[in-house]
Amino acid sequence: MASEHVIEEKKQGQALVTKGKQQNTKKLFIESYGCQMNMNDSEIVASILANEGYNTTNLLEEADLVLVNTCSIREKAEQTIRKRLQKYNRVKKKQNKNMKIGVLGCMAERLKTKFLDEEKMLDLVVGPDAYRDLPNLVKEVNAGKEAINVLLSKEETYADVSPVRLNSNGVSAFVTITRGCDNMCTFCVVPFTRGRERSRDPQSIIKETLDLWNNGYKEITLLGQNADSYLWYGGGLKKDFEKASEIAQATAVNFAKLLEMVAIAVPKMRIRFATSNPHDMEIEVLHTIAKYDNICKYIHLPFQSGSDNMLKAMNRQHTRAEYIELIDNIRNIIPDCAISHDIISGFCGETEADHKDTLSLMEYVKYDYGFMFAYSERPGTLAGKKMEDDVPLETKKRRLQEIVDLQRKHSHFRTKEFVGKTMEILIEGNSKKSDKHWKGRNTQNTMAIFAKTGNEKVGDFVQVKINECTSATLLGEII
Numbered sequence: 001m002a003s004e005h006v007i008e009e010k011k012q013g014q015a016l017v018t019k020g021k022q023q024n025t026k027k028l029f030i031e032s033y034g035c036q037m038n039m040n041d042s043e044i045v046a047s048i049l050a051n052e053g054y055n056t057t058n059l060l061e062e063a064d065l066v067l068v069n070t071c072s073i074r075e076k077a078e079q080t081i082r083k084r085l086q087k088y089n090r091v092k093k094k095q096n097k098n099m100k101i102g103v104l105g106c107m108a109e110r111l112k113t114k115f116l117d118e119e120k121m122l123d124l125v126v127g128p129d130a131y132r133d134l135p136n137l138v139k140e141v142n143a144g145k146e147a148i149n150v151l152l153s154k155e156e157t158y159a160d161v162s163p164v165r166l167n168s169n170g171v172s173a174f175v176t177i178t179r180g181c182d183n184m185c186t187f188c189v190v191p192f193t194r195g196r197e198r199s200r201d202p203q204s205i206i207k208e209t210l211d212l213w214n215n216g217y218k219e220i221t222l223l224g225q226n227a228d229s230y231l232w233y234g235g236g237l238k239k240d241f242e243k244a245s246e247i248a249q250a251t252a253v254n255f256a257k258l259l260e261m262v263a264i265a266v267p268k269m270r271i272r273f274a275t276s277n278p279h280d281m282e283i284e285v286l287h288t289i290a291k292y293d294n295i296c297k298y299i300h301l302p303f304q305s306g307s308d309n310m311l312k313a314m315n316r317q318h319t320r321a322e323y324i325e326l327i328d329n330i331r332n333i334i335p336d337c338a339i340s341h342d343i344i345s346g347f348c349g350e351t352e353a354d355h356k357d358t359l360s361l362m363e364y365v366k367y368d369y370g371f372m373f374a375y376s377e378r379p380g381t382l383a384g385k386k387m388e389d390d391v392p393l394e395t396k397k398r399r400l401q402e403i404v405d406l407q408r409k410h411s412h413f414r415t416k417e418f419v420g421k422t423m424e425i426l427i428e429g430n431s432k433k434s435d436k437h438w439k440g441r442n443t444q445n446t447m448a449i450f451a452k453t454g455n456e457k458v459g460d461f462v463q464v465k466i467n468e469c470t471s472a473t474l475l476g477e478i479i
C-alpha cells in the first residue's frame with residue numbers, strides 16, 4: 001500500500017535467537033531502524049559479537065548488551081530512536097541494572113560524543129565503519145567505562161565477516177556491495193554519516209552468495225546507498241579510481257559486470273539490488289537485467305522531484321529529461337520491469353509549479369509503488385546550512401498527500417495489469433492474515449497472497465494465477 005511507505009521510521013523487526021552458538025553465554029538484544037543497509041549491518045555486528053560470547057535474544061529484559069542501530073535520515077527517525085532509548089533506560093532501572101546500552105549507525109556518527117552527553121544512560125557509541133572495534137569497546141564498557149569509536153574508513157567493507165542472519169525467513173537475504181556515498185545531495189545526511197564510497201571485493205560477494213544458496217536461501221538483494229556506482233579495482237575509495245594503476249583500471253569490475261558474475265554464480269537464485277541513483281545507472285546494467293532470468297525485473301529509482309529547479313537545488317546529477325530518457329530505456333530494454341521511487345515534497349524553494357512537475361512525472365511513469373517523504377532539514381547538510389526551509393509544514397503535508405494519493409492510483413493501475421496472468425512466485429511465509437494462505441512476491445516485487453494446497457513449502461517457486469488485486473497486493477491461486 002502506497003501510504004504505508006510514507007512511514008519509514010518504523011522498527012524493522014526484532015532480533016531472533018541466534019542458532020548454533022550454544023557455548024555463548026552473554027545475551028545481545030539488537031534492534032535496527034532505517035534502511036536495509038542498517039538491517040544488514042546489524043547482522044554483521046551480531047556476527048562480530050557472536051565471537052565474543054554473545055547470542056542474540058528477543059527479550060529486552062534479559063539482555064546483557066542492548067544495541068540500537070540508528071537512522072538520521074529525517075528528524076522523525078531520530079525522535080523514534082530517542083524514545084526507544086528511554087524505554088531501554090526504564091527496563092534497565094527497573095529490571096536489569098547491569099544492562100549496557102549502546103548506539104550504532106548514523107546517529108552515532110552524526111552526534112559522536114554529544115550523544116553520550118545528551119543521553120546519560122548510554123555506555124557505547126559506534127559509527128558504521130567501526131564495528132570491528134566492538135570487541136575492544138565492549139570490554140571497556142564491561143569494565144565500567146564509556147566507549148566511543150566513530151572513525152570513518154577508506155577501506156572497510158566487512159568483506160570477510162559472515163553476517164548472522166537476523167529475523168530471517170530463511171529465503172531472502174541482504175548482501176552489501178558498497179558502503180558510503182559520494183553524491184552529496186544537498187538534503188541528505190548519508191555522506192556525512194556513512195563516509196566516502198567504497199566497493200567490496202567481488203569474490204567475497206560471490207562467496208557470501210554461494211554460502212546463502214547452499215543454506216537454502218532463494219533470493220538476495222545486493223545493497224548499496226548507490227549500488228550502480230559499484231566499482232572494484234582492488235580496494236580503496238571510488239574517488240581514487242583515477243589514481244589506480246593502468247592494470248587495476250583495465251581489470252576493474254563495474255556494477256553491470258558484478259551483477260552478471262552473481263547471476264551466473266547462482267543461476268537459480270533470484271537477484272535484486274538497491275538503490276539505483278539515476279545518474280549512475282548505465283544502459284549496460286539494463287541489458288544485464290534483461291539477459292538473465294534470475295535477475296529480478298524491478299528497479300528502485302528515486303527521483304526526489306520532477307522539477308529541474310529542484311533537482312539542481314538538490315544537487316541531483318540529472319535533469320528531468322535525462323530521467324525520462326532512462327525510464328524510456330528501461331521500458332524498451334526490459335518491457336516487464338517494475339519501477340519504484342523516492343520523492344521528497346516541500347524541499348527548499350519548492351513552488352506549486354515544481355510540485356506539479358513531480359505529479360506530472362509520476363503520471364508519465366506510473367510507478368508500481370514508492371516511498372514518499374516531507375522534506376526534513378538535517379543539520380550539517382548543505383541545505384541545512386545554506387538554504388531556507390521555507391515551505392510551510394502544512395504545504396509540505398498537503399503536497400505529500402497529493403503525491404501519496406496519486407501513487408495509490410498508479411499502484412492500483414499496475415497491480416490490475418497482473419490480473420488474469422500466471423506468474424512465478426517465491427513463497428516467503430504465511431500470509432499475515434491467515435495461516436491457510438501463503439505470501440510471496442513476483443519478479444516485479446509485488447506481493448501475492450494465495451491458498452496453500454499442502455504440496456508446497458516456504459522457499460518454493462510456484463506458478464500462481466492472479467484473480468484479483470488491491471492497490472498493493474495480488475490475490476491468486478496456485479496452478
Ligand code: SAH
Nearest residue numbers: 187188225275277302342343373374375376
Ligand atoms: N541512496 C539513495 C537514497 C538514500 S536515502 C538514492 O540514491 O537516492 C532514502 C531516501 O530518503 C531518499 O531517496 C530521499 O527520498 C529520502 N530523504 C533523504 N534525506 C531526506 C530529508 N532530509 N528529508 C526527507 N527525505 C529525505
Ligand code: F3S
Nearest residue numbers: 181183184185188190
Ligand atoms: Fe543521500 Fe543522495 Fe547519496 S540521497 S545516500 S546523498 S545519492
